[in-house]
Amino acid sequence: MARTFFVGGNWKMNGSLESTKELTQTLTSAKLDSNVEVVVSPPALHLLTVQEALKGSSVKVAAQNAYHKASGAFTGEISVNMLKDASIPWVILGHSERRTLFHESDAQVAEKTAAALAADLSVILCIGETLEQREANQTVDVVVRQLDAVAAQVKDWSKIVVAYEPVWAIGTGKVATSEQAQEVHAAIRKWAADKLGKTTAETLRIIYGGSVAGKNCKELAQQPDIDGFLVGGASLKPEFVDIVNANN
Ligand code: G3P
Known part of the structure; x- marks a missing residue:
């Protein structure tokens, strides 16, 4: 069964109102492969501005985190219900930076x-091992x-994209080889x-994260x-467009 290719750009805690404007302009003026689902994830403060700037394009936005309680005395948090209220369709959960x-x-x-x-959001669920765990064959x-922890609470996985992000490959420039990534993706499937x-x-989409760049995306995509x-770092650069178009 064909699975729609999915490329997310995790901007992490980067950017200003000015720089996000430039980034969204790059995206709206670029020729993006129409067979690819593209989602970018700005910091919470910039979500609505970016969503507005992307109106009319096929690119959607994701929050980088959310809190499970609907509302209340949780200073500093943003709830899944607030994201829903603001029509933010996606949220990244379990990123290794959140876990660690x-x-x-x-x-x-x-x-x-x-x-x-339950709030009708779609989820990019991040998982992955540390270098120590990899070296210990774990x-x-x-x-x-x-994954088991999530499966204990979630039966319907149709709105989940699993992002396998080996911690040792995140922001290090040390990308997993296509064989290493494929091996784990196959195990997840x-x-x-x-x-x-x-x-x-x-039907479950399993995407890879960790030092993805224009120069390594084509081989991984195969x-x-x-x-x-x-994509983290490279999603802040025009190179992101090449990664979206990795299959062309
Ligand atoms: O969520 C994306 C990420 O953690 C990978 O970051 O900078 O290695 O592409 P980066």
């Missing part, structure tokens, strides 16, 4: 994922543990088949289980 720097547990990521889906165990059923496994990318 802000100590989000597997269970918290799962809770947020369930809440986001890669598949780690991603399966992270096998997990999905065993746990969620064959149909879900066939792998049978790589259905797109989640």
Whole structure:
């Protein structure tokens, strides 16, 4: 079954109102492969401005995080319901920077994922192992543990895109080889088949993140289980357009 190629740009905590204007102009004036679903994820403060600037284009926006409670005394947080209210269609959850720097547990990521889906958002669910875990041959165990936590709370995976992002490849310039990435993506799809059923496994998009760039995206994109990318640093550059068009 054909899966629509998906490319996300995670801008992380970068940019200003001025620079995001330039970035969105690059996107709206570029020729983007119409067979690719493109989502960019600006910091929360810039979400609505970017969404407005992208009106009329096929590019959608994603929040970089959200809180699972609908409202209340949670200073500094933005709820999934607020994203829904603002018509923000996507949210990134479980990014390794959230897991590591802000100590989000597997269970918290799962809770947020369930809440986001209940609010009718689509989720880019990030998983991935550290270098230490890879060297200890624990890669598949780690991603399966992270996925199992979500599967314990979520039955319908149709609005989830899984982003496999090995922590050692994020922002390091050290991209996983296409074989390394394919191997883990295949293991994730096998997990999905065993746990969620064959149909879900066939339709589930599994994208790769970690030092994706114009120069390495084409080879990665050819792998049978790589259905797109989640791009950090290169999503802030015009090069992002080449990554969106990796299949051309
Ligand atoms: O979410 C994307 C990300 O963590 C990868 O970042 O800069 O290595 O492309 P980067």
